[in-house]
Amino acid sequence: MLVMGIVERKSRQKQALRERILEAARRIVMREGFAALSMRKIADAIEYSPATLYLHFASRDEIAQALCAEGYAQLLETFVPLARIADPAERLRALGRAYVAFGVAHPQTYRLIFMEDPSYTGAALGGMAAAGTGVSGAATAETGGVDEAVAIPAAGTAVAAAAAGTTATGTTAPGTTATVSPASGKTNLAPAKSDDDPGDASLRIMTSALEELKAAGRLSASMDVVVWAEAFWATLHGIVALNLTCPVFPTVSLDTVVGVALDAWLGPKAAVHSPGVTESSRARKKKSADASAESPIEPDGAATKSQTKSQTQSATKSQTKPATRPKATRA
Amino acid sequence: MLVMGIVERKSRQKQALRERILEAARRIVMREGFAALSMRKIADAIEYSPATLYLHFASRDEIAQALCAEGYAQLLETFVPLARIADPAERLRALGRAYVAFGVAHPQTYRLIFMEDPSYTGAALGGMAAAGTGVSGAATAETGGVDEAVAIPAAGTAVAAAAAGTTATGTTAPGTTATVSPASGKTNLAPAKSDDDPGDASLRIMTSALEELKAAGRLSASMDVVVWAEAFWATLHGIVALNLTCPVFPTVSLDTVVGVALDAWLGPKAAVHSPGVTESSRARKKKSADASAESPIEPDGAATKSQTKSQTQSATKSQTKPATRPKATRA
DNA sequence: GTCTATAAAGAGATAGAC
């Protein structure tokens, strides 16, 4: 039974190196963007030869997907505490603000998981995919189809599991699925929702809030929850994405834009109907940026926005078109 | 005076080749994505040597920016006819739908101009940049700052100019600024709005509609037009961007999501207040996808969505990580 | 398990002949 221990030690060592690889990869992505991630750079960073990496990951892509999984878990994590907010509308507001704050705080991570490659983005959204399996037919337009009747306990379980396995800095959770294929290994993996998928869990947090909103009569009964949720998400994503890509996007403060968007979807604080409002309460105006506690945050490691811009840019290009830089050689 | 003619002929020939280069580049981008664009590929396509390209463009980047300018003009073009819609709310709805339709119909073009590189995205948005010059301070939060008082004729002029020089298929307009630096050569280029900038023109179309809306009392008087416009844009961008990047994004029909989003911002057809509604008219529900005339469109050249997905993906990777593909060699 | 060395492919950009 001694060999057992040796085997385990070796296994631990192997795991440890795997961690180091991911850690280095994560740092590179955060500093220089995903496009600048190369096997060589990782190898240099951990002071191993490139060949060694292939003993732990079959390809660069597999590393990328592992990073994505981390990113999703990290995002989900920021949602978890907010799921306890009693009022569903306020909960959705908080989720929205947290979502944007996350994107702005971790631009490269956000880019990686939501703006880079469809296969990366799709990896953690298996649940949605399974539900709305078709491409864009008028399939689930009725009112159900997806997880209309999800109970919050289910979401809570999944959330807790995902959150537990992930540290605050985003280290890979042992239980987190790193590759795509063996999706769960926990419950059924083929047909419906994979149940411990971060994307799914987030979706459930949102839809359950929406269900409550609807049940409370604050959302038009005729509104399809899924449609609303997707449009709402798109709005948030648009704000983040533009902010990351368009140099001049929020001409005004980001908080202000987010506030207006939340008002548009949830009403200026009071009761909600279609996505409408009771027109009385507009004493708030654009001062809706009161929850500014979570907005001025340190970016991934890239400093403030204008810096992030040029930095990201040069970094990106240094890999998209890595070659030559002959001016440095020549001039 | 004969030499003049010869000079002109040569100049025409040079221009023609420049066109051919851009045309080839455009085709490559549309088919395989921007990441797959390389000088060699262009050279092969037009059957010239790579070196020749450098007589017309200083770098790959310059070609990319020329393509961006085309893309912006192309997008602006789709807006022009809609600027004549009388009702400002309906006009904004139409603009929104057209925007999304454009993004879906020309995924690679949209990616290039709005999702790729901040410098590309920023190139055509000089007007906005000039106005809100700072990065994100609470600068223009008051109510003006940008072009609050723009008249529609001004926009009309710029629009006409841009539209005239650009054919339906998106061929480079002779008058269109290809490089970044010589922004206009027409009016003042340094301080304020460059006036013939597509991004600016589009912005003006939108803000003027908003001004009318506000003047008609259908938009809360306290609402900052610029903020509203930016949030509205973000929503549309989010819908397009998610659709292009997230394999399963619109679980339901894209039109439905767009319709709900438009309702959220403009109200379900009737009068508008904050971004609210009169709660009466909800006989429409999600049947708001009546203007579906412009939605089922042929994509850039990439077929339907699911195909676009995998295709884009492999194409993208074929340049981001172009090397090796040794399985093909080996297996 | 880890390394060295290298294959195989591609990129952007330039020098200099014609």
Next chain:
DNA sequence: GTCTATCTCTTTATAGAC
């Protein structure tokens, strides 16, 4: 103006010695 030839540099991934 155009091409050939080349430089410099990058990448992923593997083979085989240790």
